[in-house]
Amino acid sequence: MRRMLRSLVIATAALAVVAPTAAATAGPRDVKRAGLQSRLDGVVAAGAVGALAEVRDAGGVWRGNSGVAELGTRREVPVDGRFRAGSITKTFVATVVLQLVGEGRLRLDDPVEAWLPGVVPGGRRVTVRHLLNHTSGLYDYLRTLPMPPSPEFLDNRWRTWTPAEQVRRAVANPPTFEPPGSAYAYSNTGYLLLGQIIEKVTGRSYGEEVQRRIIRPLRLRGTEMPGTSTRIRGPHPHGYVPTERNGRVRLVDFTTMNPSVMGAGGEIISTTRDLNRFFVALLGGRLLPGHLLDEMRTRGVGGGRAYGLGLAWWDTSCGVRVYGNDGDALAYQSWSFSTGDGRRQVTVALTPTFDGDPDDAVEAFVDRAICG
Template identity: 70%
Template sequence: MVIATTVLAVMASPATAIAAPQKADRLELQRRLNDVVAAGTVGALAEVRDPHGIWQGASGVAELGTARAVPIDGRVRVGSITKTFIATVVLQLVGEGRLRLGDTVESRLPGVVPDGHRLTVRHLLNHTSGLFDYQSTLPMPPKPEFLGNRWRSWTPAELIQRAVANPPTSDQPGVAYAYSNTNYVLLGQIIEEVTGRPYGKEIERRIIQPLRLRGTAVPGTSSKIRGPHPHGYVPTQRDGKMELLDYARMNPSVFGAAGEIISTTTDLNRFFAALLGGRLLPQHLLTEMKTPGVKGGSYGLGLAWRDTACGIRVYGNDGGTLAYQSWSFSTEDRRHQVTVALTPNFRSEYAVVFAAVDALLNKALCA
């Protein structure tokens, strides 16, 4: 009996030696996710993929006033990560010879934008068009006017008109980077002009269905987040005090092609792995996607990048819709991926929350 126990102990020790660091690593990821919540969020969830496997974590609560845990597979509004989906469809059309990066806005959408003959598809994709950002014309919380638009259905034409009613941010397209959601609303219209189908249908047909992104949707004007999800909030004023209003349900047409997609941490990791792995675009177009619009920039054609604390360059995007914030980044070889989503509580400065998120991203990507 003693001999048998000794043998089992010896046989088990290598596995224990390997498992212990892995367990410690996962515990540290959870601690960093808890720090994100402590920094100023209602709830947060994350998925990390690395050579050790897949780790999923959640922290905080799914809904204020309850003890309900944030669902690991929760759906969130991913905001500007939508832009990478739009850019992928546009570049697929380029690869098919149905569109060119040098095509002008005027040639595709006649009369929609002043001086559209000077603006190209490339300028829209890399935010060097100089077009004013229509979102800067909209009321923001806690203004009462913001809530007045909660259920309103916006058309792309309305959003574009709000933008072009303002002067451009640059006199010369292609020279200066200036982030503008207007660019991607126009790209959504160009997709429709080229294909004869709404951009949402093209995203579903070309990306969501082939990659089996079961938690991803392009909701259009539907206010619901279907499936499990954490509740997102916006600040409101009542009797001179700030309160949080549940804003999970709202009409996302105000974001349109610039940011309406709903997804999960798992689906976003799968999407970026497929994109960077060459499953969605040929290599020469993926290289175009990684090329900055301006010298020294960190944004290409719908794809962003950042250098981690350990000096590794990672690719992906981030996005926000006030009630939700998301980040999804991957190393170029796809060996390390992380997606984080959270619901802010607006009681801390964004910089404090973002610093905690950065610490989690660095931990996941530098392991």
């Protein structure tokens, strides 16, 4: 979901800025991390209702929050709160796909046509690898849907979408580029197809496979694949989207919604603790053998971000490379990154106000967390 949705809403009229309040569980020995709270406050000041984060390194665990959990209140963001993690879902789904490859039940170079006959025009040329690394050229189905601040957007709030109808909307449009594998263009459509392929291979839904293979073994107690369930259970910040009515743009509480619109590309609900736990397990080789983890960290062709098979990476100011993913789930945005050895990790989530772009502030927070 990341990037494309945000570009649609950032251009909305300015909305009220929420002044940050702060609290953190950092102890007096956290001298190295003294600037983390101020950096997190800076994230909120840059365009968030509230934010929460967890940082792990040799010095232990730091958890912090800033802003408020709900507009019109002074209620603090719960540091252990749950949130919609958007496209970080893709790393979970990609991990399941690669596990199936490791089991010999699927190949990265299998054409989509072999598993989903007739679903994708030219599906003999589009491979599983192309879907994973966004080099398929398939049109992104999200571009066919109304998005904030359009009032029509809210009409679909409770609608249950099926992957089949979303894919049909996508392939009704010409490919972004030809041939598959020749360029990079982020497309959520590819992950809807991967979810369907997982079901064809295993006889179970992608959500069940993520639960069975990742969530339960790693004891990610705050993580779930909600399917069509509209609520976020347990403590959580409220999320908002901008909506235009009668010529005015205002924030509407969008905490509850049917996440089937995001499906295998973005439905997951999680916590900062669980995402850090997931990425340290993944990068530490607990979920994939070394050769498949290497595949995951191999960049595809074309421009764009450094992105492999459901995994992204970038280099911090101190030259340390971090791996992970980020996610945009309409009313929630999140980032989770870890060093390759898993010794330093950071996850931050926020609820945006859409009157600014907190990306730079988040990057500064991640940089401080990794580099000190």
